[in-house]
Amino acid sequence: MKLLLLFVVLAVLSTAFGSYIESSVWPKPAVFSKGASVVPVATFEFKTLGLSESDSTVPITLSAAYSRYNSMIFNHKSKTGDDNIARVAKVNVAVDDYSEAYPQLETDESYTLDIPAESTGEIYITAKTVYGALRGIESLSQLVVFDMDVKGFVISESPIHIEDKPRYAHRGLLLDTSRHFEPISSLKSTIDALSYAKFNVLHWHVVDTQSFPFESSTYPRLWMGSYSKNERYTQEDIQELVEYGRMRGVKIMIEFDMPGHAASWCAGYPEICPSMNCKQPLNPASNLTFPLITSLLTECTGNKVGGGLFPYSLLHLGGDEVSYSCWETSASIKAWETENGLSGSEATYEYFVDKAAGITRNQARTPVQWVEVFEHFGSKLDKNTIVHVWKEKETLNSIVSAGYKALLSNQDSWYLDHLDITWDQMYLNEPTDGLQEGSDPNLIVGGETCMWGETVDPSDVGSTIWPRAAAVSERLWTPKEQIDTVDVATNRLETFRCLLNQRQIAAAPVTNKVGRFAPREPGSCYVQRR
């Protein structure tokens, strides 16, 4: 143990004092070459290239990012004011299409980044879309370090050339705000962190059995299911949050889990539940249930592509863990089944999830449903369904073999509430491992790491999510052949974790054996006992 500590201390000294910490970007870019020049820089002067005269205003997404990143990167005073002026670096941003349309699954996030070896040179970022440019600016931000010896900022290994694009289109974090309410400030902080790790989706599991904090404008009693009047999201809050995410290239995929996990819906509308003693799954026999669902989803979608509160083309309908007992014990539901030619609860479950998915498709959205719908109904499902795997990863193979699109969140590797899953186990969860010959790996749309909220509130949400979620972000972003070994990645992730801390994200020590655990002993952020 003592010897081990000595090695750690030596490692700290050599990385921290011998030279700069190795330049690194998390997640690792597809192509990344670097040199050996130390280029001083005091601030970035961003220039947006190629805007036509009729369109010469810099898109707000970019101009806001320029100012946000400048204050985030240059967070120490340099030694002298005069010096600074000489070391302003010009950053030229060239985007093919400056549209600020809401990002979608197919939005191109590729970018290139070129940093010259001389401080007189200029930096170039090119991208197809403004959202790709945001990824390039994030990478640039991770390459600037403050040199305490000269009291100035530097890019330490120039020239740098990066060509980068994500491996998967949908890279998300599920956050549950039903078991505990997360204030808007906490959700914004989570979105900040997602953008640092180049995630592009916040999967908002907004309601569940325990509480319904979401404001519906058409069914205003729904949020009577919230924990308290203060623990609610207004439509105005939601709009602000969605725009906050868009500005950072983070889409929000809303989930209304149904027909199970829905007891909180009954607080405002008891008639959509089997009874107040047996609240879920939702009551398929009520005349109110599907009109209410249709209306609620219409608020989300605006009934058109890119409309409504949540413009993302994917909308999650849950569908998991449906227990039939409240249906089986309700005489009126049994009678309704008979009337409608449904042979029993299994048929009713299929009827429900199919009907909800149909409503969603009619509103220009692709429904996402948890893996149970595939387990129960297999190839009877409409092909325009994305199946979200949370149980055994093996099922992914069956789903893809059957020609369905899928999202991966297998709980044994990517559930953040499983505190015993360490970052490296998350890192090694390769989506295509175990896919059979002939299956189309392109049917895997992406994946998500899941933060269920039973023991998570604003006090520990940051340290439970980070840094482990970052392991998933690299797995989903970086080409498979570029993924580091755990040993190599550990140093890089420690550096990224320290950066998250500097950016006010409460990421826990990387080498923790248990998620969100406190640091075990005094020591540096950059190298900790393995």
Added chain:
Amino acid sequence: MKLLLLFVVLAVLSTAFGSYIESSVWPKPAVFSKGASVVPVATFEFKTLGLSESDSTVPITLSAAYSRYNSMIFNHKSKTGDDNIARVAKVNVAVDDYSEAYPQLETDESYTLDIPAESTGEIYITAKTVYGALRGIESLSQLVVFDMDVKGFVISESPIHIEDKPRYAHRGLLLDTSRHFEPISSLKSTIDALSYAKFNVLHWHVVDTQSFPFESSTYPRLWMGSYSKNERYTQEDIQELVEYGRMRGVKIMIEFDMPGHAASWCAGYPEICPSMNCKQPLNPASNLTFPLITSLLTECTGNKVGGGLFPYSLLHLGGDEVSYSCWETSASIKAWETENGLSGSEATYEYFVDKAAGITRNQARTPVQWVEVFEHFGSKLDKNTIVHVWKEKETLNSIVSAGYKALLSNQDSWYLDHLDITWDQMYLNEPTDGLQEGSDPNLIVGGETCMWGETVDPSDVGSTIWPRAAAVSERLWTPKEQIDTVDVATNRLETFRCLLNQRQIAAAPVTNKVGRFAPREPGSCYVQRR
């Protein structure tokens, strides 16, 4: 247990749905009366009264607070823009002395706050100093709630009249940045939270055995004792932090702990340690030791009242837990003792702490030293010393009886790293309990709750400090006779904890049995299982 949960649920429903959550300010004001009118308000229009013509610019401390609090309080969009205009509330701030001089021990923090019962009326805050006005604005901010039903902000129990002032002059949090480095962003966040709880001192235990992150301009090799080049505070960072604190009424009391807890000093200057194999206590026999200390302290004090990096009149010299073994085993130190007529290590210890305190007094500062100096030297100490009690509280009585000033931080009640101390135990630690007849309680200058850093870094510093530290803030602020019972205070502290969460402070659940513990089960922030 089920019955208990039911009561909790009923309590949530009655407080959260039946009416507004009871108006409360933490810490509890000395005089606080309220009515029953709900006054809508959309934003505050602050007006600073009584500035003379020659002095008509609003002090930056206030103007910055106006803007900071407006964006912090009014953090939801109201339903309609038109409504807002009608509901702007005028807040008149009248301060006797608009000086922005650095706050000191004797700075008056009293204020009054009056909120009328009609929305056409105007709010008044009066104070003796700008720092008192800040306390008044903080209280005002805690009285505004967003009403989700009408989508607008209200003050729910007007008219409100508050007359308030702190019980103790020095109300602090010790934060240790040697065992783990806290980035400037983390220290700023801590200062934010301190100001919300009306603490007025951040006791910065900046260096210790493990690391020396502090930049000295006169002994620039000292910060070679840092964990890494990145884990350091530049003088520019420190200046910025001290001003950040001043703007929020939070002074920084710096501590250089000596002669023990000082091994990290040797990394840059081995000659001030007994040897590289036996590093501490600092070497009293070296020709460099006291010149270096003098010079380092001169950076802190500027050699004048209100000067240097740390203008606060109190400066902490540590002095705790000095083990003599490195002195005893050093032939050169033994020889030096003989030459100087010192009878042994005990005399050398006295020589050291006395000399360090003398240097400090010569630089227009009052030295604060840990209780060991009183335990060892008792009434031989200069009367211009503040003794800081961290061991048994009983010693406080002896110190005060001997006529010394004191700060209280007894570890059995106010050490935050003792995770088994719950908030209510912290709350019930009354400084004057056990003082003998005839002792002057006014010699108790105040107290501090202590966050030692062995298992604390940016991932858990917020949840380890809060909400428990708030219990100490109320004990130190509120008149003894106004202190609530634990039962009554629990509801108020839960409300304050939820407010901290909304303000991005990671305060843990109030009813935790172990500090910084995760929430035990799903539930509301406002009322949790006791």
